[in-house]
Amino acid sequence: MLNHLDGHEGAQYICKVLYESLQIPVFLLDANRRIELALPSSSESAPWVHNLNELLSEIADSTKSENNSDHDSSNASIPIIRTTNFLENYILLHLPSGSSNGGSIVIGPTLYTHLSEDNMTSLMRDHEVPLKLQEQWMKYYRSLTVLNKMRLYHTAMLMYSLVTGKTLSLSELLLDTRTLEHKQPPAGSLDLDVSYRRENTWLxxxxxxxxxxxxxxxxxxxxxxxxxxxxxxxxxxxxxxxxxxxxxxxxxxxxxxxxxxxxxxxxxxxxxxxxxxxxxxxxxxxxxxxxxxxxxxxxxxxxxxxxxxxxxxMAKLSRTVALCQNYIFNHLYEELSLDKLAEVAGLNRSYLSLLFKKETGFTISDFIQFERIVEAKRLIELPGISLSDIATRLHFNDQSYFTKVFKKYTGTTPKQFRRNWESTL
Structure with missing residues (x-):
């Protein structure tokens, strides 16, 4: 807790603990928004950032007056979560005025989720990134740590507790953040618009x-x-x-x-x-x-x-069997077992097997095989994916077994299926 430590040393200690625990960049800014401590000491900045100190200073300054409006200056404010136009997330906490000269702690950048190649391409298109810089952008995004929303929120709550020694509920964090992010009401008047629609019978x-x-x-x-x-x-x-x-x-x-x-x-x-x-x-x-x-x-x-x-x-399945089929569909690329499906359905193995066979005409293992062959047919029609890769991804033991099962359900081998499909192009 910051109160029980020297303000300057306490803030640095908390930054080090956060960095060692999370392995996410942590910065301590002084009262003038200059970087006093950076962990790690050197890291690759975003390609569009020419001065990291200016970026962090801008983010900190944009939140200072808003966040402190309802808080005493002697107390730490509620952490703020900021997302940039480039999808990076930062957590900011303005320290009490008596600690570390009223500076701030900044954690970030992080992403909510890994960006796919398509997502990165779309983002770069939105920002009109020149072709020669695109690989640098992609490298930067791949280097960022992923913290989903809930982990990011709990990181902010942890930082608050370390600084103040107090608890912060999730609702307190989100309500405060929501107020800041949406402080400007939408243009127009709801009551006026409703009246206008009623008057003109434009309902x-x-x-x-x-x-x-x-x-x-x-x-x-x-x-x-x-x-x-x-x-x-x-x-x-x-x-x-x-x-x-x-x-x-x-x-x-x-x-x-x-x-x-x-x-x-x-x-x-x-x-x-x-x-x-x-x-x-x-x-x-x-x-x-x-x-x-x-x-x-x-x-x-x-x-x-x-x-x-x-x-x-048209299949007219019970909810239990439909639930199992949906689970199989969503997890085809993973190991699937009767035990796991019984757990999903909340039934014992034997009863689930009998019920599934009765309603679908398939044993569970045969149905999994069938769905994997349906998926294999889709993949075969995509360019650049080898048959051996398809077999591996769909958990067939080897190429010959994949060929045997594929022919069982389609009447043709994977090679013949691909050749026939290519002949129609």
Whole structure:
């Protein structure tokens, strides 16, 4: 606790403890926002940062007046979590004015999750990064430590306790951060806008229409879905962007697909299929250049969800067997065992085996094999993946066993399947 140590030495001690425990960069800034201690002593800065001291000073200064507005200057303020435009996360804690001359401790940068090559490419495109610098950017992102949100929050809470000797609840941290991040209310008045809509009878669609639409997706009923969708009036849609009609349409489409995704999951569609289907349709809509194309894309997306739900519901499985199938689908690239599935289902091995066989006609091991061959067929159609790599990734013992199982379910070998597929291109 900082009070029980000399202010200057205590702050340095806490920084060292945090760094040795977390292996994340930790900085101690003095009252003038200059770096007094950096751990590690040297590390690679972001390619876009020319002066690390200026970056940390800017972040610290931007939070100082806000964070201390409701706190006594003799006490440490609540930690602040800041995310940069480049997706880096920093935790900042302004120290009590009597400790370390009122400086600050900064932890970071970290990422919430590993960035895929596609994500990094998109980010660099957004920031118009020249081609010659892109490898340097990628190297930097790969070097960053990943702390998911909950670990980041608990790191902030730990730092607060080390400095003050007091506890800080998660809700206190998040409420304080939320207040700072969203202190500016949205433009316009809710009451005024509602009054305007009522006066001009420019009302949103009735909730029951929306409920009926997604009910038909949940049931996989495309015909009824199309009938209900045709009753929606263009005048009854909300306004999600005032600056661009095309952007407004895309935002409405994204909202609609999000709700359709949940309806499809409620209808029994594997959630990973549902989420991936959502990703594909939203990515497609983002690329469109005119409003009619977006309108068509929304309708196609809704129908696509209904079709997939209909296909999945034809099996008429119990919740237990459907749960096992969903687990198998999501964990095909991992070792799968009857014991693990019994644990997931909350049943003993023997009863689960009998139930699964009765409802699907497959033993559990055969179903896992079948799903892996379905996945193998998808991978074979992708360029640059060898057959031996596919066999290894899907946990087949060797190439010959993979070939044997593949032929059992497809009637052809993997090589023949790839050759036949390539001949159709």
């Amino acid at each position: 949103h669609h009735e909730p029951m229409l929306e409920k009926a639409l997604f009910h038909h997706i949940k049931n996989g009923n495309k015909a009824e879905l199309l009938r209900v969708q045709a009753t929606f009036s263009e005048d009854n849609y909300g306004v999600l962007s005032k600056k661009s009609h095309l952007r407004n349409k895309k935002n409405l489409a994204i909202s609609c697909i999000t709700l359709a995704t949940r309806a499809a999951i409620d209808g029994g569609l594997y959630w990973e299929i549902s989420y991936t289907l959502s990703d594909f349709h939203i990515q497609h809509i983002e690329e469109l250049k005119d409003v009619p194309a977006v309108d068509h894309a929304i309708l196609n997306a809704l129908c696509d969800f209904a079709d997939h739900v209909k296909e999945s519901r």
